Amino acid sequence: MSLAERYEPTERTTLTRARERATYDQETVHAILDSAYLCHLGYVRDGAPVVLPTLYGRVGDRLYLHGSTGSRPLRMAGEPDPGLPVCVTVTHVDGLVLARSAFHHSINYRCVVVHGTAHPVTEPAEKSAALDALVDHVLPGRAADSRPGNAKELAATAVIRLDLREVSAKIRTGGPNDEPEDLALPHWSGVLPVAPVYGAPVPSDDLAADIPQPAYLSAR
């Protein structure tokens, strides 16, 4: 990475279209990653692509993904080294962009695409920190307010690491780009904003009455 804190573009992180929407700025990439917790993990199995939704955490310039030691991509990343080529994509949808013409309809979004090779995390301290990061990524503050994994649980959980090196973000904002000759058409034009909204927390049936709702929950 350059001193400007920018990911170096590579051939595959260079957009072929809408290049003005691309950014390699580290701070922007981290902000997009940190405001989501679900990614889509792509890998190749028997020559064909597989895309699965999964949670992730970030620690510095590393992404961590986890799963059962029995899960296919986690097994594949573990054996044999040198790891599993993956693509991890994180997308926020921010709005539906309605143009007068069908052609110019679009979506406002923020997206990060990470290419690289995932490696298993076996060192206990890194693995434990990765699992904390995964829990805290979903709900900051939650890792410290839950029982940490015991030896059996840690043994049943595989963690893989993906370094943030070959990374790009793509962002679209703003209204529709209608053709000048379409402006007089009688179709509504604009943006319908959309965002994930959290509802009221639903306590477990067996939750003791004296356990208050934690502040980090209300903060969502």
Added chain:
Amino acid sequence: MSLAERYEPTERTTLTRARERATYDQETVHAILDSAYLCHLGYVRDGAPVVLPTLYGRVGDRLYLHGSTGSRPLRMAGEPDPGLPVCVTVTHVDGLVLARSAFHHSINYRCVVVHGTAHPVTEPAEKSAALDALVDHVLPGRAADSRPGNAKELAATAVIRLDLREVSAKIRTGGPNDEPEDLALPHWSGVLPVAPVYGAPVPSDDLAADIPQPAYLSAR
């Protein structure tokens, strides 16, 4: 497909874990697909996976994706035949599942994974119907209330088709599955629901004052 309207499981749509969360029911699959509009498209380029967010539409048992004729996966699907092996995944997050133990934290979600080979759509009537389906998938009713693509726009737009054949859905609902010995721990436990919520439509600056907000917008 069987008479029971169920997608036939294959080796790669058979889950290795949490099999009770899998379903191959056609109606369930269609409902998950129809309540989203963004998918993550996976394909293989130079042996490595690529995952990109993109819009889709559904017509019967076919998914349609589109993009610029210059976009890489659309070019790859078009030449050479017999098409591009893809995996298309659609995921809804419905809630954050907070267990007393870090290990049992989870996500409530609905997800559909489609494996198959994408083929270019070149027949004009199918292509036009596919583009209408794409617009209407984002906002039902919108295709009829926008200017259809002209010859130049249609020529600049590539459409690919993916048959729904090798398909699985995976669904998690309900509260956390805490270990019996963890129930007395002093940690809040339950579910934080989450759903996409649409804000007030933002008209384009250049929208004529006499164009009312359409009913299909308010319905979101």
